[in-house]
Amino acid sequence: MAKTESYPLHGGQLQQIAERFGIPVTQLLDFSANINPDGPPSSVLSTLRASLDDPSALTEYPDLQLTEIKQAIASYARVDTRNITVANGFVPLLEAVLRALPIRRCLLPVPAFVEYRKTLGRGGVEIAPYALDPDSNFKYDPAAMVAADQDAVLLANPQNPSGICHDGALIRDLVVRASKKKQYILLDEAFIDYVPEHSLTAETDEFSNLIVFRSVTKFHGVPGLRVAYAVAHRSLSLSIGDSVPPWPVTTLASRAVSAALNDQPYADRTRARNIDRRNSLQHELEQLGLLAYPSSANFILFRLCARIDPNLFWQHMIVEHGIVLRACTNYEGLPKGFFRAAVRTEEENSRLIEALIETLFSLAPDRK
């Protein structure tokens, strides 16, 4: 039987897996983290190389960097710089929001990113978990979600780990309902870059109860650089910004990320490729009889049939095929047997499917 403590807390923790199974990390293929498989735009590397010829990138505090990166974000996300707060990840931004706003009790739809609960807990926020139904595609119900006695709702669109994207209009309805009840909507759009038409960033000037969190990590392929941002009403943005520690991002990261955000062809290409690859992978997973959820992001959640032991399955994929899936065991409110697979390149996705075929065949109970 699977034990939660035997799985990494996050995707992408390959070293931990390599050590546990005695496999060199270079022989593992990581489907557990949701990073753009084509890597960052070339402008990231050229910008970083150029920055190393300018000593001020190292020897000065990154005072000017927030101005540069906010301008790049403003242009990319089509908002005003005054709506933007920048930090070195989603968690520091959520921490700043919890310091700046009077949030004591928060509704938390689950399953959700494990850091939501940890960060709310550290911030002294009482959590009211709200179970989403896997059999209804984890659907959000705006009326039900704002009914409770709470100060905020923390949710993601697209969701993680399901990849399911709700229509922007439905999320907007949730914001309107919450506004009437004086509740904040904390909306994690970490994967909205794949479906930007559903983003609510442009609505933040209309709603003073909406805070949108976005990431540069995944879509632009630079998790090593640590940059995320929040978009909110200008009045809120001032308070949130005051709660972020000074100089939150490095000069190198700021310059590189600004270059990445300004690369529109890269973004278009990333979206187009991801749709093709994801559709193909989704189709193949279904051909194998796996229940795969309809994702709008760069990963797919699927469920094993109940007759296969999830822990044996996960280990077999690693030991026999060097393929690391995200075992979703530590996602609150998710029954056992769920796995998340990143959408990678065509060749890598084929390796995943071949490994799945062999593994499902090997572990099928009627073979024993």
Next chain:
Amino acid sequence: MAKTESYPLHGGQLQQIAERFGIPVTQLLDFSANINPDGPPSSVLSTLRASLDDPSALTEYPDLQLTEIKQAIASYARVDTRNITVANGFVPLLEAVLRALPIRRCLLPVPAFVEYRKTLGRGGVEIAPYALDPDSNFKYDPAAMVAADQDAVLLANPQNPSGICHDGALIRDLVVRASKKKQYILLDEAFIDYVPEHSLTAETDEFSNLIVFRSVTKFHGVPGLRVAYAVAHRSLSLSIGDSVPPWPVTTLASRAVSAALNDQPYADRTRARNIDRRNSLQHELEQLGLLAYPSSANFILFRLCARIDPNLFWQHMIVEHGIVLRACTNYEGLPKGFFRAAVRTEEENSRLIEALIETLFSLAPDRK
């Protein structure tokens, strides 16, 4: 008369000054930030260049980086990796400590780094300011400092802005006294690298009420990379580490800082040069009739004679000489007329002295 709001909040905010006075930033010489004037060790640049040839520096989460950088810190600061917490600056570390420990009321000796009060305030901590006496060289009094009804004392050694270093034995006495009263000592050793013999990092395994904060920013000349660390008893370290957001430092910063910390000849050279330069600068400031405090760090606090208007002095130094001093107007508990000057290279320090001679002569009241 000087208005506080007309001064930058921190040292090093040159762009703000350039814009205000209409002077190109390249024509300003910054004595307001306390960064190693010789720049970082060459290993920093070579490590960064090499890292750009390895895509994983960008495309993977910095999971392994904390292990690498903790090993470098452990060797540099002579502590065990289990005593270390790493984050992207002092403020995130103090925030983590305030989340992890039951600190409701904190004694704050002033003058002190402006971020102390801001961070304690954001963390909901009640602040009991404790005025240090400029006429007694801002001397700490351990018996008096632990007497009050408080949970912690937040102090620096060497102090900022005075540069004064208290003997390690006196700080240890403070820790012992605080331990008996169940009070925490939050000790900022951001500038202790200049006088490492007075550091208390090695005592953290003995005292479970001591948290030491250290910086890589100033001494190693890399404020753009955002790395700091806390050293504490192993049991405390676990709690503090749990309160730090995941992946706090970038992969590039971690690798570069590890290289810097491993460069012992650089550290020895930095200390030796700083002593020579600081002694010389101190001597020259005193020759000009300025009251200069005996610093152990890479900056010197001095006081103008009362007959010269501090605001006119600060502006004259910028407008006529392009030299930016740290006006200490926004340091709580410091009378007016205090300025802090970084110790820079011999040539730059000479420029400072020549500018001071002209400025003091121009503004002397008996010339009017």
